[in-house]
Every structure is written in structure tokens, then in C-alpha cells.
Amino acid sequence: MQPLWTERFGNPASVEHQRGLAAADRVEAARQEIARAIGAEAREIVFTSGATEANNIAVLGAARFRAAHEDRRRVLVFETEHSCVLGAVNALAEEGFEVVRLPVDEAGRADLGALEAALDTQTALVCLMTANNEVGTIQPIAEAAALAHAAGAWLHSDAAQAVGKIEVNVRALEVDLLSLSGHKLYGPMGVGALFVRRRPRVRLAPLVHGGGQERGLRAGTLPMPLIVGLGHAITLAEAARVATTARHRSLREGLLQRLDRSGLRYSLNGAASPEQRLPGNLSLSFPDLPRDALFAAMAAHGIAVSSGSACSSHDVAPSHVLTAMGVSAALAQQTLRIGLGRDTSEADLIALEKALLTARTKAA
Numbered sequence: 001m002q003p004l005w006t007e008r009f010g011n012p013a014s015v016e017h018q019r020g021l022a023a024a025d026r027v028e029a030a031r032q033e034i035a036r037a038i039g040a041e042a043r044e045i046v047f048t049s050g051a052t053e054a055n056n057i058a059v060l061g062a063a064r065f066r067a068a069h070e071d072r073r074r075v076l077v078f079e080t081e082h083s084c085v086l087g088a089v090n091a092l093a094e095e096g097f098e099v100v101r102l103p104v105d106e107a108g109r110a111d112l113g114a115l116e117a118a119l120d121t122q123t124a125l126v127c128l129m130t131a132n133n134e135v136g137t138i139q140p141i142a143e144a145a146a147l148a149h150a151a152g153a154w155l156h157s158d159a160a161q162a163v164g165k166i167e168v169n170v171r172a173l174e175v176d177l178l179s180l181s182g183h184k185l186y187g188p189m190g191v192g193a194l195f196v197r198r199r200p201r202v203r204l205a206p207l208v209h210g211g212g213q214e215r216g217l218r219a220g221t222l223p224m225p226l227i228v229g230l231g232h233a234i235t236l237a238e239a240a241r242v243a244t245t246a247r248h249r250s251l252r253e254g255l256l257q258r259l260d261r262s263g264l265r266y267s268l269n270g271a272a273s274p275e276q277r278l279p280g281n282l283s284l285s286f287p288d289l290p291r292d293a294l295f296a297a298m299a300a301h302g303i304a305v306s307s308g309s310a311c312s313s314h315d316v317a318p319s320h321v322l323t324a325m326g327v328s329a330a331l332a333q334q335t336l337r338i339g340l341g342r343d344t345s346e347a348d349l350i351a352l353e354k355a356l357l358t359a360r361t362k363a364a
């Protein structure tokens with residue numbers, strides 16, 4: 001990306017000169033890379049500033065379009081969605097849409113029976129994320145999409161945590177809209193993409209009006225260097241995905257085995273089966289470790305982990321994801337959301353175990 005900021009910059013919409021054309025070529029090459037990674041066509045990809053914006057364009061855009069043209073004013077959303085999806089549907093509720101929140105089971109899996117019961121001919125959209133950011137549970141997207149389509153509803157999936165980590169193919173999943181984010185797959189911050197299905201055609205009411213970029217769905221000058229970085233990052237993530245999955249699964253197993261040997265009490269949040277969860281996610285609750293001791297020990301050992309919730313101050317509300325899965329408010333506060341990255345090593349997880357044992361000593 002570096003030379004694209006300094007020497008070879010250009011506005012991809014300035015197609016009257018060579019610099020603009022070169023920038024446009026780079027953007028289109030990145031669009032192809034992203035489309036290839038998720039099984040889409042290049043013209044189904046809309047660039048955004050990240051998954052938050054992509055989710056807002058999808059949820060607000062689809063609901064408003066369908067309400068205006070088809071009188072569908074009902075939106076179904078699962079309890080464990082990311083706050084940007086929940087925030088967007090709350091905004092729709094204030095506009096007069098009928099929003100129905102649907103439950104998950106204790107592993108965080110969508111209740112498809114509740115979905116089927118809630119779907120009707122007024123339903124515009126169903127929101128179900130591909131994989132959960134806090135507990136890693138992978139959702140039955142293809143099954144949910146089939147149910148949604150049987151009622152004429154569209155399915156939007158927030159795949160910010162899934163793309164680059166598990167296989168995501170928009171045709172196999174039969175989704176109508178799907179979001180992804182650059183910085184969740186080692187790409188740059190400030191860029192993401194929205195897949196908008198063409199056949200059958202999904203139409204959206206745009207949120208941002210202007211110069212007609214991105215087929216009128218998202219006006220504004222495209223950040224060409226960020227887009228090039230996103231395209232490259234997704235290609236690299238896909239190339240490493242299978243090997244990374246195997247490595248993360250074995251690291252995770254190793255940590256759990258050591259914890260079992262240590263006798264420290266813990267519970268694993270999310271799906272038990274490795275096939276039903278993100279390989280790099282580990283959400284663990286520790287009933288014997290008070291939150292303060294837990295996080296002080298993590299900080300003392302230089303370990304960057306968070307709890308279920310995005311905020312780490314003392315009196316945060318318990319995670320809405322863990323709460324929806326039936327975890328008590330107290331235990332939700334004693335939870336670590338551990339993310340294994342590209343460079344996470346066994347030594348890192350041994351350090352994490354040490355930190356947990358320190359917390360146990362301090363708490364005793």
C-alpha cells in the first residue's frame with residue numbers, strides 16, 4: 001500500500017487521466033480478489049469503511065427499500081448479533097418497523113424453530129451473523145437463508161469474524177447480503193465490503209448520497225490504497241486459512257488440556273464441537289476467579305485479552321451475547337475472550353495459563 005499513498009496515488013473515479021485509470025484498475029483488481037474469496041461476482045461487491053458501515057447499509061437499506069416498494073416492514077434479528085446490527089434494527093424500530101428479536105440456544109446457535117415461526121409475508125429481512133465475535137459459534141446460515149427465502153425475506157449475514165477464518169461462500173450459504181471487515185483479517189483499518197446479491201436482485205435504499213460511486217449504493221471517493229490492502233489481505237488469509245485452522249485447533253486443545261490438569265475450574269462458552277466454532281476463538285468463564293484478579297493477572301503477564309464485552313471498565317454491563325446464552329451476569333464478568341492470531345504461539349498460551357494460576361493464588 002505504501003507507494004499508493006505517496007507516489008502512485010489517484011482517484012479511481014477520475015477516468016479522464018492515466019492516474020485515475022490506474023487507480024480504477026487497482027480497485028477493480030481488489031474487487032475481483034474479494035469476490036473470488038467469497039464466491040461472488042466482482043460487481044456484487046460494494047466497498048465501505050468497515051463492517052459497521054456495511055451492516056448499516058445492508059440492514060437500513062434493505063428494510064427501507066422493501067418497506068417503500070413491497071410493504072414489508074418486519075425485521076428479524078438474533079439476540080447475539082453485533083452491536084452495530086442491533087443498533088441499526090433499533091433505529092428501524094424508531095422509524096416504525098416491527099423488529100422481532102430471536103433467541104439462541106446455550107451454545108449460541110440460532111433457534112431456527114423460532115425463526116420459522118416468526119417469518120411471515122411482511123418480513124423484509126433476517127439478520128444472522130456467520131460467526132459470533134465473542135464466543136465463536138458458527139451459525140447455520142444456509143438453513144436460515146432457506147427459511148427466509150421461503151417467506152420471501154432476505155438474509156443478511158455479518159461475516160466480519162468469519163471471512164479469512166472459515167470457508168465463506170455466498171452461493172453455498174445462499175445469503176443475499178454479507179459484510180466483511182479489513183482489520184479482522186490483517187488488512188488495513190477503515191475499509192470493508194458488502195456483498196449485494198444480483199440474481200435474484202437485492203435492492204437497497206442508499207444511506208449516503210453523492211457522486212454515484214459503487215453503483216449509487218455508497219457515494220464518496222474510494223480509498224484506493226486501503227482497498228488494495230484489503231484485496232491483498234483477503235488473498236493471503238485464504239492461502240493460509242487451512243493451515244492456520246489446524247494450528248489454532250491444536251493450540252486451543254493444548255491450552256484446555258493444561259487447564260484440565262491444573263484443576264482450575266472453567267467453562268467453555270459457545271459450541272463444543274470444533275467444527276461449529278471459529279478455530280481462533282476461545283471464550284472461557286472462571287467461576288473461582290474474580291474479575292479484578294483475573295484482569296490484573298492478565299495485564300501483569302502482558303496478555304492482551306478482553307472479556308465478552310467490548311468495554312473493560314469495572315462496572316460494565318454483562319455481555320449481551322453471554323446473557324442471551326443463559327450465562328449469569330456474575331459469570332459473564334469472569335469471562336475471557338481469547339483470540340488466537342497468526343503469530344500466537346504455544347509459549348503465549350503457557351503464559352496465559354501462568355497468568356490464570358497467578359489469579360487463582362491472588363484470589364485464594
Ligand SMILES: *Cc1c(COP(=O)(O)O)cnc(C)c1O
Nearest residue numbers: 050051052082133158160161181
Ligand atoms: C468487528 C466487527 C464488526 C465491526 O467491524 P468494523 O470493520 O470494525 O466496523 C461487526 N461485526 C462483527 C461480528 C465484528 O466482529
